[in-house]
Amino acid sequence: MLARIAAGCLALALLTGAFVPSAATTATAADSIEPTNATLVAAYPNPVARGDPGEFVAVQFAAATNTSGWTLTDGKTATRLPNRTFEGTVAFSMEPEYARTDTDYPVEPLSGRLLLADDGDRLTLRAGGETVSTARYRNAPESEIRDFDANEWRPIGATDHEPTRTDGGSATAFVLPDAPDRTVGTVRNATDRIHLAGYTFTSARLADVLVDRANDGVDVRVLLDGAPVGGVSERQARQLDRLVDGGVDVRLLAGPNRRYQHHHPKYVVVDDRALVSTENFKPAGTGGMSSRGWSVVLDDRAAADALATIHESDWTWRAATPWHEYRSGRDFVDADPALVGFEPRHEPERIDVESTTVLVAPDNAAAELVSIVDAADERVLVQQVRIDSRENDLLRATLRAADRGARVRIHLGDSWYVEGDNAELAGWLNRRAEAEGWDLEARVDDADGYEKIHTKGVIADDTAVVGSLNWVRSAQSDNREVIVALEGDEAAAYYATVFTSDWRGRTKRPVPAGLFAASAVAISGALLVVRRMRFVGEAEVITDWQW
Structure with a gap:
């Protein structure tokens, strides 16, 4: 009983800061109080x-x-x-072997x-009875670290890739659905490695080629999202x-250790x-049977x-689950295949690229793309499925370009699940x-040729950006996305x-002021149906716009 009372008194003294170890307890305590030298920078609750083993x-x-x-x-x-001397950043934990x-x-x-x-x-770091640093967090998401300096949560294992700028060189620009054979043709020539990163994969033609390359000794890896919408x-x-x-080695990013909401490159x-x-590895995407x-x-x-x-960093992360393990005990959903074909209008074109910059989200893509748009003085052309908010950082950068005198055109999708919002x-x-x-x-799209x-x-201006980054918040901050910025007249011109x-379409006209209200009324019945539908995915958020 006396031992318990003594322990309780010690804990109370620690909490209040009233307990200061004597020289007999630690000979160097008097020299250790250097309040300006230490700052709480992160917590993992x-x-x-x-x-919760491994908190730190x-x-x-x-x-x-x-x-x-x-x-x-x-x-x-x-x-x-x-009772030691430390320098740099150190994590402290009750269970260091887990942390x-x-x-x-x-x-x-x-201890x-x-x-x-x-x-x-609210965390408080004290040296003796003097407060050295304080920090606070609220509502800790599972498997995320609170960065007190950045005032944000970041997933365990979050990467910090820097933009990679290259000297460019030759490239082949192409669009879909006009060039349905280009993806398969590119992969078919591999002799060393094929490292594919995607959201979904249903292309039988591409699967045939990947198996063929694997049989010839090529290192073939396929990494996909384990929780697609x-x-x-x-x-x-x-x-x-x-x-x-x-x-072929296939892995899906799945389970509680996923560091990003979706793997969407x-x-x-x-x-x-x-x-x-910009397209998924499926008939409706790279197969040329549906989408622009x-x-x-x-x-x-x-x-x-x-x-x-980038592929290696995601491939080796603990959430990358081998297909046979992921598949065990799971049920899968029906999906309607895309069966429409389109007449090619835009042929692939060989181009010279002055410089290429590889960008990745959430590490750097959104901020770098804002900088690219902010540097434009002559034109900004945007083609997106959807822009989620008037406050979207990329849209705001686009409006700044317009305010500088740049010619700005914004072309938005007309799919049933975005048409109302886009018209507004x-x-x-x-x-x-x-x-x-x-x-x-x-303008809202009036599809012709796709x-x-x-x-x-x-x-x-003369930079074209191609890749998976939707102009929605979740894509910019929560998903793994990849885009490339292609600098040079030829890429931009193509x-x-x-x-x-596409902008001209069949009968496209600008959406006049006030017309969006009529559009909203016209599709209100459809929206009522949409509101009753439950999309299965992370937090029931639509992160991709095609099934």
């Missing part, structure tokens, strides 16, 4: 495993600092830091008791079975070349290596342009020609 708090020491007599408290529980698997910081053990609450805590289809399961049976590293697209999309094949070793590095946004944009005197025009827009494309053709 909500690990995946039951019971990270402290940055600006100089060598002895922490004898230092305590860390959340106001309810308290613990002592080790070491979730951080690259050196991890040191704590006492510290339980970080999932719903929030609507679920994994039976058609995809059949194709992935074929791939694995044929010697569309690229293939083929030997020393790279194919980057932009793609490019880069004869650029540096770009291919940059994408291979286009109406607002056109009213704003009229009021400001901008050369800006927005079924619907699936492009995520931008042309800013995609601008396609954009202009």
Whole structure:
């Protein structure tokens, strides 16, 4: 009983900061109080495993600092830091053996008791009785670290890829549905490696080629999303079975250790070349049976290596689950195949690219794309399925370009699940342009030569941007996405020609001020149906716009 009372008194003293170790307890305590030298920089309150083993708090020491007599408290529980000298950033944990698997910081053990609450805590770091640093967090998501400096949550294992700028070189620009054989033809010539990263995969033609290349000794890897909107289809399961049976290594990013909401890029590293697209690896996408999309094949070793590095970092992450393991015990959903064909109007074209920049979300793509648009003075052409908000950072950058005098055209999709919102946004944009005197025009698509827009494309002066990044918040901050910025007159001219053709369509007209209201009424019945539908996916959010 006396021991319990003594322990309770010690904990109370730690919480209040009243306990300062004597010289007999730690000889160097008097020299260790250097309040300006340490800052709370991160906390990990909500690990995946039951019971939250591996919680940690990270402290940055600006100089060598002895922490004898230092305590860390959340106001309810308290613990002592080790009697040692630290420099740099160090993670402190009650269970360091677990914490070491979730951080690259050196991890040191704590003594006492510290339980970080999932719903929030205020942390206080003290040297003796003096407060050194405080930090607060609320509502900790599972498997995410609170970065106190950035004031944001980031997933465990989040990457920090830098933009990769290359010297460019030759490339083949093409669009879909006009060039349905180009993706298969590019992959068919591989002799060394095929590293494919996608959202979904149902292309039987592409599966045939991948199996053939694997049988010839090519290193073939396919990495896909494990929780696509609507679920994994039976058609995809059949194709992935074929791939694995044929010697292709297939993994899906799934389970509680996923560091991003969705794995949504569309690229293939083929030997020393790279194919980057807006389209999924399915008949309706790269197969040319439905959507308008932009793609490019880069004869650029540096770009291919940059994408291979991104692929490796995702391929080796703990959430990358082998197909046979993922498949076990799962049911798959029905999906309607795309069966429409279209007459080619835009042939692939060999182009020279002055420079290519490989960008990846959520690491850098959104911020870099804002910078690209902010640098435009002459034109900004945007073709997107949807823009989710008037406050979208990319849209705001586009409006700034219009305000500088650039010619701006915004072309939005007309699929049933976005048409109403797009009509409303286009109406607002056109009213704003009229009021400001901008050369800006927005239109909702009237498809001609394809079924619907699936492009995520931008042309800013003489830079064309191709890739998977939708102009919605979740894509920019929560998903793995890949885009490439192609600098040079030829790339920009090719995609601008396609954009202009699509912009004209069959009977396209600008959406006048006020017309969006009529459009909303006309489709209100459809929207009522949509509101009753439940999309299966992360947080029931539509992150891709084609099934």
